[in-house]
Amino acid sequence: MIEIDQAKIDFFQNEILNWYSKFGRDFYWRKHNLTDFEYIIAEVLLQRTKAETVAKFYPSFISRFPDWQYIANASDNEIEDFLRPVGLYTQRAKRLKSLAKEMVKRDGKLPRDRQVLESIPFMGQYIANAVELVIFKQPSPLMDVNMSRVLERFFGERKLADIRYDPYLQELAYKVVAHPNSKKVNWAILDFAASVCQARKPKCNSCIFKARCSYYLNNESIFPTES
DNA sequence: ATCCTGCAAA
DNA sequence: TTTGCCGGAT
Structure with a gap:
């Protein structure tokens, strides 16, 4: 010990x-008051991806998919094509879509309970911590x-x-x-x-x-x- | 070659 | 517990 x-x-x-x-x-997702959706998208894009790369790509993604519904209703191919420049696109597209569907089902609301939070697709330990830190304002x-x-x-x-x-x-x-x-x-x-x-x-x-x-x-x- | 604000399937 | 995902920068 x-x-x-x-x-x-x-x-x-x-x-x-x-x-x-x-x-x-000084990144966009740090200084602006983002919606829960916008913040989680930033974290999803940042996985195994350089922050500088995400910074360039992020605005176009939010503009193409402004909320969970747009992702939930898009085809896998549409999401994949859009994600291609930042890599990990087949997995990320599939997982992002299941996350979006789950969030639509939950009416965009994030559960406070840690167990439930981590049960949402694509909500691993890291993103769950990020949600607690930035959205729930916990340390x-x-x-x-x-x-x-x-x-x-x-x-x-x-x-x-x-x-x-x-x-x-x-x-x-x-x-x-x-x-x-x-x-x-x-x-x-x-x-x-x-x-x-x-x-x-x-x-x-x-x-x-x-x-x-x-x-x-x-x-x-x-x-x-x-x- | 190795790494980047991981995650889930194998 | 390990592996695949992936383009782009170093």
């Missing part, structure tokens, strides 16, 4: 919010591969392979985003993951966290220090 140091969490929150105020990204973590990588590098590695079932990582993530402005902390972590703490070639030498980062301190020898 790995101990989670609250003081280290406080430090992390403060520093990453400070970083975010200077270097955070849930946007726990994707990127957040898990940042948290693990800074606080220490997880034990299990699958991030969804690792109790240490789950507990850690909830503690890290437990903050009056949870959305900002979440977005800050994702942006930091995309531009500094990348999977490949992380920019450790110029990183604001290196003095206290478990990953950096354990691998210091492989990062040539400037002299």
Whole structure:
């Protein structure tokens, strides 16, 4: 069992919010007051897809499919063709359509109960957390591969392979985003993951966290220090 | 080659 | 628990 140091969490929150105020990204789905539909579509498109790619594509999708009914009534082929530029289109089209049909059936209303929420097609752990965070305004973590990588590098590695079932990582993530402005902390972590703490070639030498980062301190020898 | 704000089927 | 999905950027 790995101990989670609250003081280290406080430090992390403060520093990453400070970083975010200077270097955070500014996407359409963050600043506008979107409908539930529009927000969920953004999350669906963002799966395994670069946010910058989605940013370019998103407005045209919303304009072609402005609500659940438009997707529910479209043919698989129509949705696939439209999704082609962002990839994963056969699966995404099929799953998006079942999600849309379910939401039409539910009259566009999202269930508060977590079990029921996750029973909706295409509502996995990640999107359910995103719905809780942005729509229900609860401090849930946007726990994707990127957040898990940042948290693990800074606080220490997880034990299990699958991030969804690792109790240490789950507990850690909830503690890290437990903050009056949870959305900002979440977005800050994702942006930091995309531009500094990348999977490949992380920019450790110029990183604001290196003095206290478990990953950096354990691998210091492989990062040539400037002299 | 590897990765991107995952998910569900196998 | 592992694998397929996928175009586009690096």
